[in-house]
Amino acid sequence: MKIRSLLTIAVLAISFAVPVFAQQTSAPDPQLREQFVAFCKKFDEVWNSNDQAAWAALFTDDAIEVTHTEPVYGRAALQKLWADLQLNFSNHITTLDQYSPHVIDAAGNEVWMNAKYSLTVKGQNFGPVEQKGNLCAILVRDRDSWKMRMFTWNITPKPAATPSPTASPSNQ
């Protein structure tokens, strides 16, 4: 069996073990939550517009994006990353989890949040394909808006394909 298939099985084994949610007591402030529901909507609009500058503007100068291959440091590098990808995104939908945002500091100028996302991505030579996953972010207040200081995302693996009965041994 190929390494890719093994890893897919491993991730699926972990992913499917996720139980129903439980045990969370802190309800977010309704007004603050409204701000973050609006932030997620703006986040989606920026993704769907494929406007790299607008996307980068959602981050602080010293932001960190934790991708699945390495952390990327700084707004400029983040914008370059998107530009270099040459991907077209659509149908981006972010759903804030019910307990987010969580206030970090007493003044309410730092928060963190969790959310689910789904999107469609098309490259120059592939797609469109659908992708979904989960994310977290730490955000800081910037006048009347919020900017991301740290952003981490993951990708929910697709179920492993059933091996074809006609598959050659080299593909098992």
Place this chain on the structure above:
Amino acid sequence: MKLCLLLAFVWLAISFALPTSAQQTNTPDPQLREKLIAAIKEHTDALDKNDAAAVAANFTKHGILVTPGGTIFGREAIEKYYTDVFKQIHLSNNLAPVDEDSPHMTTDGKQMWATGSWTATIKGQNFGPVDAKGHWSVIREGDDWNIRMLTFNQTPPPAATPSPTASPSNQ
């Protein structure tokens, strides 16, 4: 072309486009960094033992674990999650080095957050062992710097080169 192959292209496109890291502006407090590294070692030791209760003990009561498959809320649910995981797979060789600019203190000094990478060996009942890796971010708080929220992702393996003997159904 199969969907998983398409997704592999997406991952690879992202991977190859990543610039070399730059602009790390935070210089962490050395003592705080030591505490973080010690706390992470407790976590990875618990993972190596495949001890769900010990892994969950690294989280606060209301800790949150964000996995690729979903988000788990609360230490009790996290323990159940790992209990289920360890019935299906065995983890070993867990390492979770901290990025050089971590940890970062929040402005009120009550929480720290950090980023880093991870590697592990995974063995299932019918597969493996295989090596896996990825990245994480964490928010920690309290006297023991337990985990308030941990998010991890997994680096996809390189896309397989199509075999010249592959049947059309596998393309």
